Amino acid sequence: xxxxxxxxxxxxxxxxxxxxxxxxxxxxxxxxxxxxxxxxxxxxxxxxxxxxxxxxxxxxxxxxxxxxxxxxxxxxxxxxxxxxxxxxxxxxxxxxxxxxxxxxxxxxxxxxxxxxxxxxxxxxxxxxxxxxxxxxxxxxxxxxxxxxxxxxxxxxxxxxxxxxxxxxxxxxxxxxxxxxxxxxxxxxxxxxxxxxxxxxxxxxxxxxxxxxxxxxxxxxxxxxxxxxxxxxxxxxxxxxxxxxxxxxxxxxxxxxxxxxxxxxxxxxxxxxxxxxxxxxxxxxxxxxxxxxxxxxxxxxxxxxxxxxxxxx
Amino acid sequence: xxxxxxxxxxxxxxxxxxxxxxxxxxxxxxxxxxxxxxxxxxxxxxxxxxxxxxxxxxxxxxxxxxxxxxxxxxxxxxxxxxxxxxxxxxxxxxxxxxxxxxxxxxxxxxxxxxxxxxxxxxxxxxxxxxxxxxxxxxxxxxxxxxxxxxxxxxxxxxxxxxxxxxxxxxxxxxxxxxxxxxxxxxxxxxxxxxxxxxxxxxxxxxxxxxxxxxxxxxxxxxxxxxxxxxxxxxxxxxxxxxxxxxxxxxxxxxxxxxxxxxxxxxxxxxxxxxxxxxxxxxxxxxxxxxxxxxxxxxxxxxxxxxxxxxxxxxxxxxxxxxxxxxxxxxxxxxxxxxxxxxxxxxxxxxxxxxxxxxxxxxxxxxxxxxxxxxxxxxxxxxxxxxxxxxxxxxxxxxxxxxxxxxxxxxxxxxxxxxxxxxxxxxxxxxxxxxxxxxxxxxxxxxxxxxxxxxxxxxxxxxxxxxxxxxxxxxxxxxxxxxxxxxxxxxxxxxxxxxxxxxxxxxxxxxxxxxxxxxxxxxxxxxxxxxx
Numbered sequence: 001x002x003x004x005x006x007x008x009x010x011x012x013x014x015x016x017x018x019x020x021x022x023x024x025x026x027x028x029x030x031x032x033x034x035x036x037x038x039x040x041x042x043x044x045x046x047x048x049x050x051x052x053x054x055x056x057x058x059x060x061x062x063x064x065x066x067x068x069x070x071x072x073x074x075x076x077x078x079x080x081x082x083x084x085x086x087x088x089x090x091x092x093x094x095x096x097x098x099x100x101x102x103x104x105x106x107x108x109x110x111x112x113x114x115x116x117x118x119x120x121x122x123x124x125x126x127x128x129x130x131x132x133x134x135x136x137x138x139x140x141x142x143x144x145x146x147x148x149x150x151x152x153x154x155x156x157x158x159x160x161x162x163x164x165x166x167x168x169x170x171x172x173x174x175x176x177x178x179x180x181x182x183x184x185x186x187x188x189x190x191x192x193x194x195x196x197x198x199x200x201x202x203x204x205x206x207x208x209x210x211x212x213x214x215x216x217x218x219x220x221x222x223x224x225x226x227x228x229x230x231x232x233x234x235x236x237x238x239x240x241x242x243x244x245x246x247x248x249x250x251x252x253x254x255x256x257x258x259x260x261x262x263x264x265x266x267x268x269x270x271x272x273x274x275x276x277x278x279x280x281x282x283x284x285x286x287x288x289x290x291x292x293x294x295x296x297x298x299x300x301x302x303x304x305x306x307x308x309x310x311x312x
Numbered sequence: 313x314x315x316x317x318x319x320x321x322x323x324x325x326x327x328x329x330x331x332x333x334x335x336x337x338x339x340x341x342x343x344x345x346x347x348x349x350x351x352x353x354x355x356x357x358x359x360x361x362x363x364x365x366x367x368x369x370x371x372x373x374x375x376x377x378x379x380x381x382x383x384x385x386x387x388x389x390x391x392x393x394x395x396x397x398x399x400x401x402x403x404x405x406x407x408x409x410x411x412x413x414x415x416x417x418x419x420x421x422x423x424x425x426x427x428x429x430x431x432x433x434x435x436x437x438x439x440x441x442x443x444x445x446x447x448x449x450x451x452x453x454x455x456x457x458x459x460x461x462x463x464x465x466x467x468x469x470x471x472x473x474x475x476x477x478x479x480x481x482x483x484x485x486x487x488x489x490x491x492x493x494x495x496x497x498x499x500x501x502x503x504x505x506x507x508x509x510x511x512x513x514x515x516x517x518x519x520x521x522x523x524x525x526x527x528x529x530x531x532x533x534x535x536x537x538x539x540x541x542x543x544x545x546x547x548x549x550x551x552x553x554x555x556x557x558x559x560x561x562x563x564x565x566x567x568x569x570x571x572x573x574x575x576x577x578x579x580x581x582x583x584x585x586x587x588x589x590x591x592x593x594x595x596x597x598x599x600x601x602x603x604x605x606x607x608x609x610x611x612x613x614x615x616x617x618x619x620x621x622x623x624x625x626x627x628x629x630x631x632x633x634x635x636x637x638x639x640x641x642x643x644x645x646x647x648x649x650x651x652x653x654x655x656x657x658x659x660x661x662x663x664x665x666x667x668x669x670x671x672x673x674x675x676x677x678x679x680x681x682x683x684x685x686x687x688x689x690x691x692x693x694x695x696x697x698x699x700x701x702x703x704x705x706x707x708x709x710x711x712x713x714x715x716x717x718x719x720x721x722x723x724x725x726x727x728x729x730x731x732x733x734x735x736x737x738x739x740x741x742x743x744x745x746x747x748x749x750x751x752x753x754x755x756x757x758x759x760x761x762x763x764x765x766x767x768x769x770x771x772x773x774x775x776x777x778x779x780x781x782x783x784x785x786x787x788x789x790x791x792x793x794x795x796x797x798x799x800x801x802x803x804x805x806x807x808x809x810x811x812x813x814x815x816x817x818x819x820x821x822x823x824x825x826x827x828x829x830x831x832x833x834x835x836x837x838x839x840x841x842x843x
Contacts, residue, residue, distance in 0.1 A: 005700065055674065102376070102663045106527070109667075113520070123674040125519070127667040132374065143798040150790045158783070192733055195795055195803050199740070199810070202791030206784040210751070213780050241754040244700065245747040248693050252743030255689035256736055261681030263366075264736045271740065 006243045011236045015283055016228040016291065022284035026173060033180025042182050045190035046126055048140065050097035050133035052109055055090070056120035063091040063120070071115065077108055085262050090123075102129040140194040147198050148175070151205055159212065160302060162295035167208045170286035174204040174277045181273045187266040196267050200274030203249075207242065207282035214238050215287065219296065227296045231287040239283075246279045316830045324827055327819075328714045331721040335361075338724065359724050363514075364731035364805050367679050369672035370514035371522055372801065375487075377479050377507045378661040379472070385660060386467055386475050387417055390437065390453065394419070394465070397433045401426070407461075415467040422461045431457065438471060449474075476507045479659040483509055489655035490525050509662070519669040521648070529617050529661050530652035532569030534600065536562045537611040537623055550613070552620045554640045559620050561613045566603045571596025575653035577646040580638055586646035588637045590653060597633025605629030614639070616649075668801075682735035689739045690716075697746055701753055701843045707828040708749035711820040715745050718816040719809060728812075731805030741813030747784070748821030751777040753843055760841045769841065770833070774826055781822060785814045 046053050056063065065082050068091060072080035081094040095112065098104040105127050113122065128136070151171055155164040178200050182189050214234040222230065253275065256268035290296075337345055338360045345360060352358055365372050391410055394417070398406060405423035412418075421427050438453025452471025456464045480503055487509060491499045500512040516522060538547045538560040549558040575590040592600055604612075604626050613623045614637055621639040641649065693712070697705035719738055723730055756773030764772060792814065795807035832838075 057673075102665045106523075106664055106667075121671070121673070123671045125667065125669045127664070129663075129665040131376075132666045139798045143794055146798075147791060147794050150794065151787075154787065154790065191799065191803055192806075195733060195799065195806050198791040198795055199788075202788040203744075205787040206747075209783045209787060210780055213783065237758060238754075241750050244750040244754070245744070248696060248746050248750075249740070249743035251692040251696060252689035252739050255685045255692060256739050258685075259681060259688055260685040260736060260739070261678055261732070263678060263732055267733065267736060 005240070006247065011239060012232070013236060013239075014232055015235050016232055016288060018284060019288040019291075023288065026281075026285055029180065030173065030176050033176050033183065036183035037179055040183050040186070042179075042189040043186040045188040045193075046094065046128045046133070047136050047190040048133055050105075050128050050130050052095040052105060052112075052128075053124070053126040054093040054095075054112065054116070054122060055124035056093065056116060056122055057086075058089045058091075058120050060119070062088045065091060068093055068116070071112065075108075075111055075115070077112070097130060097133075102131070105129055136191055140191060143194055143198060144175075147201050148172075151201060154205075158209075159216075160295075160299050162290055162293040162298050163212050163216065165293060166286045166289035166295075167205065167212060169289050170208045170278075170281045171201060171204050173281050173285050174200060174274065177277050178270065178274055181270060185269070187269060190266075192264065192267045193270060196270040196274065199271065200278065203274055204278035204281065207278045208286050210238055210241065211235060211282045211286060215290065219299065227291045227294075230296075231290065235283055235287065242279055242282065246275050249275050316827055321827060321831070324824055328717070328824070331714065331717040334721040334724050335717055338720065357725060359727065361720060361723055362727055362729045363675075363679075364729045364734065364802060365512060365514055365668070365675075366670050366732045366802055367675050367682075367730065368514050369516070369670050369675035370512065371516050371519045372666075372668040373511045373513075373523065373526060373664055374504065374666035375483075375509045375511065375526060375662040376665045377476055377483065377509075378663055379476065379507070381661040382472065382475050382479055383415060383467065386471065387412055387415075390417055390465060390467075393437050394434065397430055397437075401429050401433070403430060405461075415472075416464055418462060418464045420460070420462050424461070427457065427461060427463070431455070431463075434463070434465065438465070438468075473506060480507060480509060482659040483662060486655050486658050487511060487526060490651055491522070493651040493655065494522065494525065508665070515672065516669075517672070521644075523664065523667070525648060525651060526662070527664060528648075528652055529658045530569065530655075531617055531657040532572070532653060533565045533615040534567045534603075535565055535613050535615055536603070536607060537613050538562050539610070548618075550615060550618055550620050552623075553616075554622060559613060559623060561615060561620065566612070567592065567596045567600045569653060569657050571599070572653055575650045577643070577650040578636075580636070585638060586641045586643045588641075588646050588650045588653065589634065590637065591634045594633070597631070600633070600635070601629060601631035605631070678732050682732060682739075686735065686739050686742070689742045693742055693746060697749070701749075703832070704749075704753055704829070704843045707825050707832070708746050708753075708821070710828065711749065711824045712742065712745055714824060715813070715816050715820040716742065718820065719812045722812040722816065723808070726808070728808045729805050730809070731802040733802045734805030734809040737806040737809035738813065741810065741817070744788075745813065745817050745821060748777075748781045748817055749825055751781055751784075752822075752825065757841065757843055766839060766841060767833070770829060774822070778822065781818070785817060789814050 058064070063084055065084055068082045069080055071093070072078060072095070077098065078096045082091055084091045093112070093116075095108060098108045109125065109127055113125075116122070148171075152168065155167050158164070159167065175197065178197055181187075182193060187193075211234060214237055215231060218230050218234050218237075222233075250272060253268050253272045257265060257272065260268055334357055337348075337358050340348075340360070349358055391412075394410070403421060403423075403426045405421050405426045407420045407422050410417055410419045421430065434455050435451075438451045438455065450468065450470045452468055452474055454466045454468050456466070458464070484501055484503060488499075488501050491501065491511065491513060494513075496513050496516055498514060500510070502510050504510045511526060513522060542560055542562075546563050547560045548563055550561050551558055571593050573591050573593045575588050578587055578589045579585065580587045608626050608629060611623045611625045613620045615621070621637060624638070637649070690712075694709050697708050697712075699705070701708065716738065719741065722728075752773050755777040756769050759772045759776075760766065760769035789811060792807045792811035796804055796811065799807060
């Protein structure tokens with residue numbers, strides 16, 4: 001039977017040689033992410049920025065984007081962001097947070113609704129007031145911080161410190177690049193984006209754990225070969241699995257991007273990026289750290305110390 | 313490892329069948345499902361997947377008690393209480409009036425003797441209640457007396473919280489009555505935090521009406537319109553709803569909305585204008601009769617939320633205990649007002665702080681989109697696994713199918729809500745669930761290439777991969793748990809699907825696949841690895 005394989009068996013590729021390329025490359029990407037985050041910033045959706053979102057479908061023909069945009073000036077609501085999607089008869093209108101607290105949002109919603117109701121079917125309305133959006137920012141930040149702490153704790157218990165440090169660096173790298181992805185694409189950043197980030201943290205850790213587990217196993221088995229060789233052996237061993245899993249996950253995500261509807265498209269795109277980045281970092285970022293940290297020496301010392309204690 | 317006892321095989325198959333059985337009702341249409349559900353006992357888990365508001369359409373509205381309004385009532389009540397106490401104790405040395413500043417109400421009682429008499433009573437007003445632990449709560453109103461006789465009564469934080477909490481409790485009752493009157497199915501009304509009420513109404517077409525009904529305090533008062541030459545301090549200048557300008561209305565309230573026992577929309581017999589007919593309880597009827605007979609010929613004002621709806625002239629004494637409110641209503645306005653009056657007034661003003669409404673059309677579109685994405689993802693992963701692993705890929709695919717059935721069964725048994733991000737979570741697990749299979753298979757291949765016998769390679773593959781599977785799944789579980797506790801609504805749905813997916817993976821990808829491979833091994837007695 002014909003079998004389809006992306007990674008050949010008995011592969012012996014020297015991944016560690018590439019660290020001289022991958023490290024500067026990742027460093028540039030990371031710096032770029034931070035710079036973009038600080039300059040361009042994230043395109044915060046109404047969950048975090050507050051405001052009002054209408055999703056409308058024109059009752060006849062195409063949505064008249066210009067006139068929808070004009071509502072902002074006509075009704076002095078500030079800027080109205082209009083985006084068409086679907087066949088062109090669907091659009092979203094986003095109105096910024098109105099000055100004057102929660103009551104002012106409701107007044108604005110009511111006024112806009114009355115104007116557009118004639119020509120459009122209103123399919124979705126979301127209004128987030130200033131206090132609730134503030135709280136969502138809090139809980140979103142808390143979520144990311146908590147997940148990072150949980151990762152640290154988990155790694156602390158699970159691995160000797162050089163391995164743990166390597167895993168932390170890889171996870172942070174992925175987190176940073178995901179934020180950079182949101183900054184460069186200007187995809188709307190909402191509470192579902194936080195869900196995407198936390199899932200990517202989990203996914204990234206998942207990839208890292210698979211590689212590190214194997215490195216630890218091989219390290220115990222072969223005492224004489226160099227760290228770089230150990231890592232290359234391990235990565236080649238888990239490579240077919242890494243590629244397989246990433247492919248199936250990417251296939252599922254592709255289905256979501258193309259067929260899942262516009263509401264979760266930004267979530268799916270971010271997840272795809274996350275899968276790619278965590279695959280890359282588990283191979284090129286996580287493992288070389290072990291060489292720089294002299295993991296081998298540290299762990300042998302630890303093992304020796306343990307043996308001494310056992311003797312005493 | 314490959315000796316699989318019969319009972320184990322049987323229980324795994326039974327579990328899979330059970331999962332399939334549990335999800336069957338979800339494929340039935342509402343019209344077939346409902347009669348069956350009614351005809352079988354409650355304990356049988358014959359339920360459908362609960363769809364979130366984003367999928368079935370509906371309104372999610374978060375209301376918050378207006379703290380300023382709570383404070384205003386609290387201060388007003390305190391002032392009335394102080395007046396009563398001063399009257400009861402015959403205090404004549406009140407110099408000047410009452411001053412209100414923020415949370416504080418202050419007044420001056422110059423005679424020390426008077427002060428000594430009233431102070432215990434004033435303190436009693438805000439005395440802390442005894443809490444569940446048997447100790448006394450801190451006072452809700454702090455009373456401070458200056459040497460020159462200035463008494464300052466300040467509402468404490470405890471007082472505000474207590475009052476807010478009580479307001480929310482009452483508001484929930486009122487809101488429930490109001491929403492029920494709209495005739496919607498299964499609204500969800502619950503407290504959130506100290507000062508909020510979450511109202512979720514699935515499948516609602518007219519969210520605007522819901523908002524109108526939720527956003528109105530509906531405090532109804534019958535008050536006399538002041539005579540010309542009134543004293544300004546006894547009168548409120550109130551706006552009118554049916555015409556511009558304000559009307560001087562006496563501060564004293566004749567009868568209040570809480571004395572109503574019924575209100576129904578109807579039509580005026582003379583001009584067939586929509587009106588609301590109401591009935592008073594005995595106390596309200598008596599009081600209304602007394603006031604109207606003493607004031608024949610004068611206008612009185614029907615005041616709703618501090619706006620005059622109408623100010624008809626009293627033609628004769630109204631002693632029958634019922635009456636009619638007219639105010640140039642539309643039919644819908646009359647209907648709404650009747651609902652509001654029947655349900656009673658909210659204890660304080662409530663603001664809408666968050667609103668998310670999804671029309672039924674978009675909900676249906678999202679379900680279709682989610683389904684399509686799930687099918688496409690399933691087919692892609694199915695083919696990919698089959699072409700890569702052949703027979704073993706088929707085992708993984710069977711496990712995947714059971715895995716998805718189990719997620720849905722879990723959702724149904726927990727009666728957890730399936731949202732659009734939840735569907736995304738399930739589609740994502742379709743991609744990730746095979747990870748465990750892949751880990752095992754790749755390990756088996758490796759061990760086999762390393763020179764082990766087939767049976768030993770299979771065994772080692774499962775055993776060595778298991779630790780990594782548990783590890784990698786638990787990292788995802790951490791993300792799911794955090795999301796569950798922090799997210800709300802749709803995101804929480806994602807966390808639930810993801811979490812369930814992780815739990816069932818261990819069962820299906822490890823135990824089930826192992827069983828299938830064991831049975832296959834016994835049946836085919838292979839010598840070469842088919843992958």
